[in-house]
Amino acid sequence: MAEKKVLLIFIQADSGVDGASHLDSARVKRTLLSTMKDAAMSNIIRRAQFAIPPLSLMILSSRKVPGVNQVICDLRFDKLPLHKHWDLAGISVQTGAVKPAFELARFLHSKGIRVVLGGPYVTVFPDRCREHADALVIGEADDIWTEVQQDLLAGTLKKEYRVDNYPDLSIERQVSKSALDIKSYFTTNVVQTTRGCPYSCDFCNVHVMNGHRLRHRSIGSVVKEVENFLKEDKRIFFFLDDTINSDETYAEKLFTELIPYGISWVGQATTALGEKPKLLEAFSRSGCGALLIGIESLADGSNHAHQKFHNPAVRQSACIRNIREAGICVYGSFIYGLDGDSLEMPALLEEFIEETGVDVPGINLLRPIPGTAVFDRLASEGRLIPDPYDHDAFRFSWAQEMLYIPKSVPLKQFIPSYTDMTKRVFTVQNALKRAMRAPQLHSAVLMFNLLYVHMYGMARKDLHRQLGGLA
Ligand code: B12
Numbered sequence: 108m109a110e111k112k113v114l115l116i117f118i119q120a121d122s123g124v125d126g127a128s129h130l131d132s133a134r135v136k137r138t139l140l141s142t143m144k145d146a147a148m149s150n151i152i153r154r155a156q157f158a159i160p161p162l163s164l165m166i167l168s169s170r171k172v173p174g175v176n177q178v179i180c181d182l183r184f185d186k187l188p189l190h191k192h193w194d195l196a197g198i199s200v201q202t203g204a205v206k207p208a209f210e211l212a213r214f215l216h217s218k219g220i221r222v223v224l225g226g227p228y229v230t231v232f233p234d235r236c237r238e239h240a241d242a243l244v245i246g247e248a249d250d251i252w253t254e255v256q257q258d259l260l261a262g263t264l265k266k267e268y269r270v271d272n273y274p275d276l277s278i279e280r281q282v283s284k285s286a287l288d289i290k291s292y293f294t295t296n297v298v299q300t301t302r303g304c305p306y307s308c309d310f311c312n313v314h315v316m317n318g319h320r321l322r323h324r325s326i327g328s329v330v331k332e333v334e335n336f337l338k339e340d341k342r343i344f345f346f347l348d349d350t351i352n353s354d355e356t357y358a359e360k361l362f363t364e365l366i367p368y369g370i371s372w373v374g375q376a377t378t379a380l381g382e383k384p385k386l387l388e389a390f391s392r393s394g395c396g397a398l399l400i401g402i403e404s405l406a407d408g409s410n411h412a413h414q415k416f417h418n419p420a421v422r423q424s425a426c427i428r429n430i431r432e433a434g435i436c437v438y439g440s441f442i443y444g445l446d447g448d449s450l451e452m453p454a455l456l457e458e459f460i461e462e463t464g465v466d467v468p469g470i471n472l473l474r475p476i477p478g479t480a481v482f483d484r485l486a487s488e489g490r491l492i493p494d495p496y497d498h499d500a501f502r503f504s505w506a507q508e509m510l511y512i513p514k515s516v517p518l519k520q521f522i523p524s525y526t527d528m529t530k531r532v533f534t535v536q537n538a539l540k541r542a543m544r545a546p547q548l549h550s551a552v553l554m555f556n557l558l559y560v561h562m563y564g565m566a567r568k569d570l571h572r573q574l575g576g577l578a
Pocket residue numbers: 118119120122123124125157158159160161162163164166167197198199200201202203204223224225226227228230244246247248249252299310311312313347348349476503504505
């Protein structure tokens with residue numbers, strides 16, 4: 108039987124960390140120079156920000172079936188290799204990049220290549236995907252992908268593959284990098300130790316896609332993976348867990364076991380980490396350089412309005428200071444515009460960032476993602492600006508547009524209060540100050556802050572255009 112060739116595709120988002128560009132850029136009048144500058148910056152952002160490979164496609168390509176050859180094409184860095192023959196294309200569909208994903212599916216289908224769609228959007232909205240694909244995979248595809256490949260070989264590809272039970276992560280599954288172009292990335296050491304999230308923040312759909320129960324890989328298997336990955340790539344590790352300190356006992360044991368490997372790593376955690384000295388010590392000694400911490404709002408009322416209860420306001424500041432004092436840089440992720448926020452929030456945010464020394468602040472606008480509880484609630488309250496049915500309108504962008512009406516601040520006041528704040532927070536002078544006082548990784552902190560001077564500047568222009576349209 109002839110070998111079957113499978114192309115696994117990750118889509119580039121229009122904007123955001125995939126390289127900020129103006130929204131609706133075709134309609135905006137710009138000089139040649141500013142267009143060239145923005146294109147160059149966009150390229151730098153794409154490469155310098157989290158230029159990591161998609162773990163989803165690394166996992167799929169590691170499910171080896173004799174007779175099937177799989178290659179990953181990451182459209183953030185690669186061109187579609189259409190000069191070669193492909194029997195099947197698998198596209199990972201993220202919710203904010205549905206339009207380009209469906210367009211690509213149509214195009215590949217027109218070239219005679221069969222298309223299977225999977226990923227977060229397919230899992231949450233399979234009914235909207237069916238007409239765009241030859242086959243759908245609904246849910247976490249770690250195991251079922253083997254069946255898809257076997258069916259491809261046998262010529263019996265089904266229209267739909269549904270994963271009814273979440274895969275048991277304690278079963279050993281090796282992740283290989285053989286389908287990747289390692290040089291394209293900032294690092295290829297991406298590891299996930301747990302899946303699922305016990306919390307229910309209403310703006311997030313991780314608990315919708317991956318469930319509320321935290322599923323663990325065995326510590327031995329994670330340690331072995333780190334050891335194997337180091338053979339091919341000695342660069343920094345990125346632990347992709349949404350909350351790497353969710354299970355404190357597990358995390359402490361894992362990172363204590365990783366100390367002898369001398370790696371450096373980054374990840375995502377909650378503020379609660381700041382109150383756990385032993386866990387902080389294990390993180391620090393195992394090489395943790397920076398953590399993204401979802402602080403969201405500084406007011407309990409706002410966080411609680413969005414079902415986020417695990418981040419009490421009175422403890423936030425001490426927690427952030429403790430994490431930084433342990434030598435770990437903090438990327439503080441905030442959301443302005445939550446229900447409960449007032450026009451006083453920008454001043455509080457600025458004061459908090461100054462007082463705690465957050466190394467890289469990320470001040471986001473609430474993005475109602477279709478499939479989240481907040482999306483449904485805002486739709487039922489008539490507060491979504493685009494038509495809720497039009498999911499393309501909820502594309503990924505970088506604080507560049509308001510997609511809903513804030514609860515207690517009129518939009519015409521809200522937008523300037525946000526843009527005035529980002530103008531004060533993201534300056535070259537503040538970037539230099541944050542880099543100098545960072546506990547470590549000074550040049551990375553400088554780079555992120557400088558990129559944000561550009562990205563938030565771009566976002567301000569887009570938001571002001573939206574504001575102009577409201578007048
Ligand atoms: C690491 C990460 C990134 C990385 C890498 C991108 C990536 N997706 O790999 C970076 C930093 C670049 C990034 C960027 C962004 N991200 Co991000 N990211 C994550 C994070 C933390 C982990 C992703 C991951 O590797 N998960 C583990 C893998 C194994 O799970 P998975 O991707 O879901 O894949 C499984 C299934 O979905 C399925 N599957 C997936 N693809 C395919 C394809 C086929 C063919 C098949 C059959 C099956 C299949 O099988 C896989 C194995 O079980 C997730 C949160 C999360 N827990 O998933 C957010 C998340 C994916 N990101 C999100 C967002 C919003 C963004 C940005 C828009 C941020 C911004 N403002 O710019 C950009 C968009 C970039 C893009 N082009 O999509 C949202 C997406 C919401 C949604 N429903 O789509 C998430 C869910 C976070 C959240 N809390 O809501 N992100």
